[in-house]
Amino acid sequence: MNFKKILVYSSEAIIENKLRSALTMLGMIIGVLAVILLVSVGTGAKRYITSEFESLGTNVIMIQPGKTDKKVAMGPPVSSSKGKLTLSDVEALQRNTPNLSAVSGVMFGAGTIKNENATNNINILGSNDQFNKIFNMTISDGNFFTKEDEDSGRRVVVLGHSIKENLFGNTTALGKLVKINESEHRVIGILKQTGDKMGFNMDDMVFIPTRSALRLFNTDKLFGVRASARTRSGMNDAVNDLTNILKERHNGEEDFTIITQVTMLESMNTILNMLTYALAAIAFISMLVGGIGIMNIMLVSVTERTREIGIRRAVGAKRSDILKQFMVEAVVISVSSGLLGIIMSLAITNALYFFLPGFDMRPPFWIIPPAFMLSFLTGVVFGVWPARKASHIQTIDALRYE
């Protein structure tokens, strides 16, 4: 019998046993669905985190005082008594590095902000006039600091969106005075709402010039320096320049740590890839269970149809005809389950994306051919044994089988 006929006959046999076929297929559908959905969750999470990261600016370079030998940039920022970054370091960097588009010292501390309406506990971030370029900050109202504000350490403040809402509500805040740690500052700008980005929410912060912040916290030691490379490809040159300049200024000692977003992204990607592989491995197990389900049902089917096998052999079916018949049946079940699983996974993720656009778990296209191949192979692998068994049944015994 040719392959097309076997395919037709196998499909007919599957349709004749609707309930049993459907239950067998369910196991495989769940297996394929699990493979695609779990991989989608992995890649979706990766895509989400990467885009969040990139919205913070991918060319960002962070310089922290103190030196660690840690290659990977995850974990808490290094703070060490050894090494000290100052405003003159920042100025030197601004002057001497053509590969950097912006450099800012940062000062970071907790405090309170109040006006006649409310008092808020806040994070105060001291930065210069270039800071907004490094982190792609958008001002919705007023302006960010000018160079004059920074150089003369004026008491001016740019408010995060939530802080402005808390203190002023809908009334205008520009030009008003607020007290930050009991020192009066004039509001010159309001940030556009950003929301939470990697656990870092600018809406809850206030920004004041670095010099003002150093004065406020009574120190000359910066929390760190933030810079951005002019281009992504110029990142390595920028880092080299930075290192050389700072080393020279620090008596040849590298008492600082440079972290770039590239290295952070790389280590993040390593972790997220591991996550995707782990999820894929879990999904593979459900595929295995689906395959065993197919094998089970095919074995039952072979026993149940012993007599049919006998009849077919008596009228002239060869062993190979019987083998093919049961193999094809297993593969038809597994492949159609695979296709259904793929269609369902696309439907589920697209429906989710339609109703929750922020929740993009649509499967990457590259997963579909392997998922299909996997369902095909599962059918072949788990169909071989029952089919072999069927083809080796003795005809005379099979004809007498009740």
Place this chain on the structure above:
Amino acid sequence: MALIELKNIHKYFKMGEENIHALDDVSITIKEGDFTSIVGTSGSGKSTLMNIIGLLDLPGTGQYFLDGINTTEMNDDELSKYRNQKIGFVFQSFNLLPKSSALKNVEMPLQYASSYNSTLNDNLIRTMALETLEKVGLSTRVHHLPNELSGGQRQRVAIARALVNNPKILLADEPTGALDSKTSEEILNLFEELNSQGVTVIIITHDTKIAKRCKRILRMSDGHINEEKSL
């Protein structure tokens, strides 16, 4: 010309500790166009003989020439081909595929035959199956499932399936065993009619009444075979 020639066939079975000598030096010759019955009580070896004649089982020793060719040297695929091309089986319990229509059941041998004969396309297979069903008087019930047919009609479907590939031999094992006497009569009439058209018919039965309708009777007992009635 001898269609079937069995020479000194022996067949042993092992049942537990006991060795059963099912066929003991059986030698028979059946000519083309014969209408033969093989009778015997159960355990006489007649089913074993039928399995060997039908190429469903191989003899222990001895030789079996079918249509002039020694079948005892054939491999499994060649035996399948010979069953398909030379032999049509009719069983006591019909042995139809329960979930396939009468037409599908009759088409089945031709589906397997199509791998030896490339002219057997689906249209030709359908035509041949319908013609054969008409020959056995079932042209109005071709799309019915076996459980929608009476016993006699089922056996007619089985006979059509046996005949559809124009075999040399029609091998019937207790073909009327599951039928009432009136239907049995009709089936036997059909066999006679087919025989008169040139088909070699062999009926295996324990019923001497049926055997008497045949031109030739071979009696099996304890693995031996004897001519009881001959032409």
